[in-house]
Amino acid sequence: MTVHDEVGAVRPSTLAWVSRHLEVGERVVRAEALHGGITSEMRRLTVAGPDGGTRELVLRTVLDMEDAADYLDREVCALTQLPGTGVPAPELVAVDATAAHCEYPSLLMTHLAGRTVLADEGVAARVPLLARQLVAIHALRPLARPREYVALTTADTVVVPEGADRTAWAAAIDMIREPPPPYEGRFLHRDFQPGNVLFGPGPRLTGVVDWASASWGPTDLDVAHCSAALALLHGPQWGLRLTEAYEEAGGVLAATASERRYWPVRAGLTYSEELRRVSQPWREAGRTELTTRFLAARLDAYVTGLMG
CATH class of the missing domain: 3.30.200.20 (Phosphorylase Kinase; domain 1)
Structure with a gap:
């Protein structure tokens, strides 16, 4: 905008x-x-x-x-x-x-051609493009490795939404008390989500912006961060769809079920602290229904679904 x-x-x-x-x-x-x-x-x-x-x-x-x-x-x-x-x-x-x-x-x-697209319309066509772009980013081997990723959210800073499934959230919080699973490091954008991606007609992905958080870490973390954003913008099912699309595009995620669940849960809990912060620019971009309360309900559904 x-x-x-x-x-x-x-x-x-x-x-x-x-x-x-x-x-x-x-x-x-x-x-x-x-x-x-x-x-x-x-x-x-x-x-x-x-x-x-x-x-x-x-x-x-x-x-x-x-x-x-x-x-x-x-x-x-x-x-x-x-x-x-x-x-x-x-x-x-x-x-x-x-x-x-x-x-x-x-x-x-x-300046890059294109615009950010946050509307529900066309999300099914955009998700595979997001996934393929993430695979390409993770394939990079930079001459100067960026800093190791930083996970700022802790079990003590998570903000449990009002009316959330307390049992599921307590289990999720306990999960991130544990050390992260082992991983093979890759180049990460670290804030890859629809607000930092530009699209042209078609749709066609024309740009990725805001590289200030570029890091070295697990591919799962980039995928999980974008998945959580898609779940908030479009509904929990789209967060899950990105994970599928990433693997369909050749991306490699953690091997075991418990390791694969850790990163999406951590990303979801991270957004619990950011709902008001992300809600404002999304509403300014035209998604006026995405109030903090609305996003909190979607986040609860997403985290609860991840916890099974």
Whole structure:
């Protein structure tokens, strides 16, 4: 979703910094706020050249994050390794991770064609595309391995939804008290979900954005994170369908039933802490029915189903 914006809305020092990274004779002539981001302020910038042609860039501004520099540095590390891999990701133009030149930590990158699609309509066609893209990401062997994945949710931080199946949730919470199953590490996007994927007509997957959480860890974790998002957006059955589609596309998940259940349960419990945070951008994108209460009920159904 975009909102037309004046170029003057881009902060002066940031606009000057952006201008220094343009080609000779180019200037920013338009800025549009991109809604849907959670951690950053995003703007699409239209850049006009001296010949009258235009191109588009995307400016990420991190307004209120204690570890903004680390956050942007991790995205830079991922973006610099993705060109030539076949994964449709933005290309890095410039970064000011410590706000040495901009008002806030900022990152400038190329713009990808396509749009995020969160509607129920067409989800059956999009899920196999998501699965195939995840398989391709997990097949990458980066020269510089990203940091090991971090699982922030603990048994003590899970937020049990009001009216949830207490027995099922207690069993799920007990499950993540245990050490994670052994795994063979792979390159992970770590926040692969419909809000970070762009589609064109067809449908056709045209881009994967927001690489700041790229990590090294189990493929199950990426699949489980996206599955939980699909379950919240479209219903629990679509979370389960992604797992099937991932294996149909050649992806490899944990070998045993207990190991395969651990990661989806952990991902579901992680979302229990994020419902209000994810609900807002989804509603801004047009899914007005996805209130925090509505998502809590869907999450309960999903977690309860996983626990059998």
